[in-house]
Amino acid sequence: MLGFVLSRLLTFIPTFLGVTLISFSFIRALPGDPIIVMAGERGLTDERYQELVRQYGFDKPVFQQYLDYLWGVLHGDLGQSFVTKRPVWDEFFSLFPATLELSICAMIFAVALGLPAGVIAAVNRGKLPDRALMSAALVGYSMPIFWWALLLIILFSGMLGWTPVSGRISLLYYFEPVTGFMLIDSLLSGQKGAFASAASHLALPTVVLGTIPLAVIARQTRSAMLEVLGEDYIRTARAKGLSPARVNGVHALRNALIPVVTVIGLMVGTLLAGAILTETIFSWPGIGKWMVDSIFRRDYPVVQGGLLLIATMVMIVNLTVDVLYGFINPKIRRR
Amino acid sequence: MSLLDIRNLTVEFATAAGPFRAVEGVDVTLEKGEVLAIVGESGSGKSVSMLAIMGLLPWTATVTADRMAFEGRDLRELSPAQRRKIIGKDMAMIFQEPMSSLNPCFTVGFQIKEALRQHTDLDRKARHARAVELFEQVGIPAPERRLKAYPHQMSGGMNQRVMIAMAIACNPKLLIADEPTTALDVTIQAQILDLLLDLRRRNGMALALITHDMGVVAETAERVSVHYAGQKVEEQPVEGLFARPFHPYTGALLAALPERATSRRLPTIPGVVPGQFDRPAGCLFAPRCRHASDICRARRPEPLGPEMGRARCHTPLTADGNGVMQPQRMVTT
Ligand SMILES: Nc1ncnc2c1ncn2[C@@H]1O[C@H](COP(=O)(O)OP(=O)(O)O)[C@@H](O)[C@H]1O
Ligand code: SF4
Numbered sequence: 001m002l003g004f005v006l007s008r009l010l011t012f013i014p015t016f017l018g019v020t021l022i023s024f025s026f027i028r029a030l031p032g033d034p035i036i037v038m039a040g041e042r043g044l045t046d047e048r049y050q051e052l053v054r055q056y057g058f059d060k061p062v063f064q065q066y067l068d069y070l071w072g073v074l075h076g077d078l079g080q081s082f083v084t085k086r087p088v089w090d091e092f093f094s095l096f097p098a099t100l101e102l103s104i105c106a107m108i109f110a111v112a113l114g115l116p117a118g119v120i121a122a123v124n125r126g127k128l129p130d131r132a133l134m135s136a137a138l139v140g141y142s143m144p145i146f147w148w149a150l151l152l153i154i155l156f157s158g159m160l161g162w163t164p165v166s167g168r169i170s171l172l173y174y175f176e177p178v179t180g181f182m183l184i185d186s187l188l189s190g191q192k193g194a195f196a197s198a199a200s201h202l203a204l205p206t207v208v209l210g211t212i213p214l215a216v217i218a219r220q221t222r223s224a225m226l227e228v229l230g231e232d233y234i235r236t237a238r239a240k241g242l243s244p245a246r247v248n249g250v251h252a253l254r255n256a257l258i259p260v261v262t263v264i265g266l267m268v269g270t271l272l273a274g275a276i277l278t279e280t281i282f283s284w285p286g287i288g289k290w291m292v293d294s295i296f297r298r299d300y301p302v303v304q305g306g307l308l309l310i311a312t313m314v315m316i317v318n319l320t321v322d323v324l325y326g327f328i329n330p331k332i333r334r335r
Numbered sequence: 336m337s338l339l340d341i342r343n344l345t346v347e348f349a350t351a352a353g354p355f356r357a358v359e360g361v362d363v364t365l366e367k368g369e370v371l372a373i374v375g376e377s378g379s380g381k382s383v384s385m386l387a388i389m390g391l392l393p394w395t396a397t398v399t400a401d402r403m404a405f406e407g408r409d410l411r412e413l414s415p416a417q418r419r420k421i422i423g424k425d426m427a428m429i430f431q432e433p434m435s436s437l438n439p440c441f442t443v444g445f446q447i448k449e450a451l452r453q454h455t456d457l458d459r460k461a462r463h464a465r466a467v468e469l470f471e472q473v474g475i476p477a478p479e480r481r482l483k484a485y486p487h488q489m490s491g492g493m494n495q496r497v498m499i500a501m502a503i504a505c506n507p508k509l510l511i512a513d514e515p516t517t518a519l520d521v522t523i524q525a526q527i528l529d530l531l532l533d534l535r536r537r538n539g540m541a542l543a544l545i546t547h548d549m550g551v552v553a554e555t556a557e558r559v560s561v562h563y564a565g566q567k568v569e570e571q572p573v574e575g576l577f578a579r580p581f582h583p584y585t586g587a588l589l590a591a592l593p594e595r596a597t598s599r600r601l602p603t604i605p606g607v608v609p610g611q612f613d614r615p616a617g618c619l620f621a622p623r624c625r626h627a628s629d630i631c632r633a634r635r636p637e638p639l640g641p642e643m644g645r646a647r648c649h650t651p652l653t654a655d656g657n658g659v660m661q662p663q664r665m666v667t668t
């Protein structure tokens with residue numbers, strides 16, 4: 001197992017280099033000069049402009065700039081934001097918990113509903129529950145996130161007034177972050193109503209971000225279950241006199257989980273992409289919104305460092321999924 | 336009272352191309368401790384009829400019967416939960432493919448203990464002890480260690496032993512073995528069969544053995560029933576069947592054995608078992624039967640009396656096995 005993890009870590013190196021190169025080139029490929037953007041309406045004198053160009057190293061050949069950047073990255077230095085002057089690293093980790101909290105909740109939502117939905121659909125193949133669930137999944141999958149978010153906001157925030165439309169918690173509450181997760185910090189603060197406020201802020205973004213993963217998981221679970229239900233070992237399980245709940249929920253689901261976990265792992269990237277949109281819609285102060293803002297500001301170090309950190313996260317999650325996969329599927333583990 | 340008493344069992348599958356009758360009017364009786372061999376070519380409904388008795392057919396199957404009694408209880412009157420109390424406990428089944436019949440995600444120990452937990456009051460430790468004991472009984476070496484193994488870490492023969500251990504875990508009164516050795520190496524086949532016969536002698540259970548191997552039939556069975564295209568076409572005590580077959584299909588099976596006792600495979604007869612779309616109107620064997628006459632093609636024969644091996648034939652074979660009796664004398668009642 002350890003050897004497996006180490007060998008996978010080695011494959012990270014080329015991916016890592018690739019991401020630095022792509023993020024470095026991507027932001028430079030966009031039209032617009034970051035110094036001009038920074039100066040904004042006020043404008044700049046020529047001397048000041050040249051000074052800044054030298055200060056940021058834009059006078060050097062692009063290739064040299066890339067090597068300098070890479071050198072910094074290898075030393076753990078992702079540079080500073082052009083805008084806030086704070087280290088990219090610090091900004092990322094102050095915002096990341098918000099995204100992580102949202103993503104985890106969305107994933108829990110998707111798995112908690114998607115797995116049972118897939119199992120129920122497969123067990124009732126072709127009957128009403130199957131058709132209803134799979135139609136719903138198709139709708140959920142094809143619904144544009146923006147539109148879905150607006151519908152939910154109109155219904156739950158506008159008409160019913162149940163949920164707020166932006167932010168992580170009501171302005172009435174203030175406490176120092178401990179874990180960075182609002183749900184936990186609000187409980188730790190001991191302030192009455194803080195948790196409820198945090199939860200109600202989280203509800204709609206969670207549903208919006210979790211809908212596509214939910215649909216994907218439900219469909220994947222259903223097709224994996226259908227395949228597994230025809231296997232000989234399911235007949236053996238039934239021949240033992242086990243209840244349908246145990247046959248479907250233990251013997252079948254355990255095997256069906258193998259492809260489903262892979263899909264869940266692959267969806268982490270999709271989830272982060274969805275987070276960018278969701279955070280923008282709900283003014284959720286996470287890295288998605290941060291990345292979008294930084295791209296518009298041509299904040300080179302933030303975009304480069306942010307993308308690199310996001311890519312690293314995705315790689316780590318995928319590795320975790322592979323390890324988890326080994327635990328679920330003994331055939332892989334023992335090899 | 337027979338252990339198992341099934342009358343006029345019929346199984347119909349709903350398929351995309353319409354209903355398909357895979358089992359038609361089959362009777363099965365088994366006495367306590369008896370060994371019944373079921374023979375017949377692939378596709379003759381042997382597995383389906385046994386799965387119907389176990390209640391393991393998919394939902395596309397419709398099972399009907401005049402009588403379906405196990406130990407005098409009508410299986411059709413039981414609720415699914417009541418039936419699950421019998422399945423895996425008093426009535427167990429092992430299958431043709433041991434490698435795919437065990438769940439790859441769980442250790443074999445988990446799978447055998449699960450059967451014990453389902454049907455006995457044994458606690459964890461007692462279940463473990465019983466699992467070890469069962470593994471010893473079926474000849475699995477180093478049982479303590481093997482309990483922790485996954486199916487893919489063991490050979491087909493070992494997996495079949497695990498399947499057998501699981502099936503006999505609760506001392507069933509009936510064990511149905513569906514071609515338990517077909518997928519195994521020749522050397523292992525004999526071991527597994529000896530094991531089954533040994534277990535049935537020690538535990539006094541009845542054994543329904545589906546097999547392709549006429550040699551095995553001759554050596555092991557007390558009674559033989561011959562299936563063809565979903566019907567039981569003949570049934571006799573084993574000596575009688577080999578000495579004097581009544582149904583032309585049985586006759587052809589035996590005649591095609593070059594040296595009866597030495598050939599171990601089911602002999603081949605020209606032609607194929609009729610499928611869903613080419614089921615004859617009259618006798619199902621007529622297209623391949625040497626003795627087929629007009630009446631055979633027109634009317635489906637009913638089983639004859641027990642003295643005639645309950646053969647489903649208008650004109651059963653004469654004693655020399657070459658000729659047939661006159662049809663008019665054989666019109667059934
Ligand atoms: N689930 C099913 N759906 C439709 N037809 C089936 C199904 N299972 C078996 N059959 C058909 O029933 C017939 C008898 O099959 P089976 O009992 O497996 O034969 P065998 O005597 O070789 O065990 C075959 O023609 C087979 O194709
Ligand atoms: S009924 Fe006729 S066709 Fe059928 S087995 Fe007997 S002799 Fe052959």
Ligand SMILES: [Mg+2]
Pocket residue numbers: 381382383513514
């Ligand atoms: Mg079969």
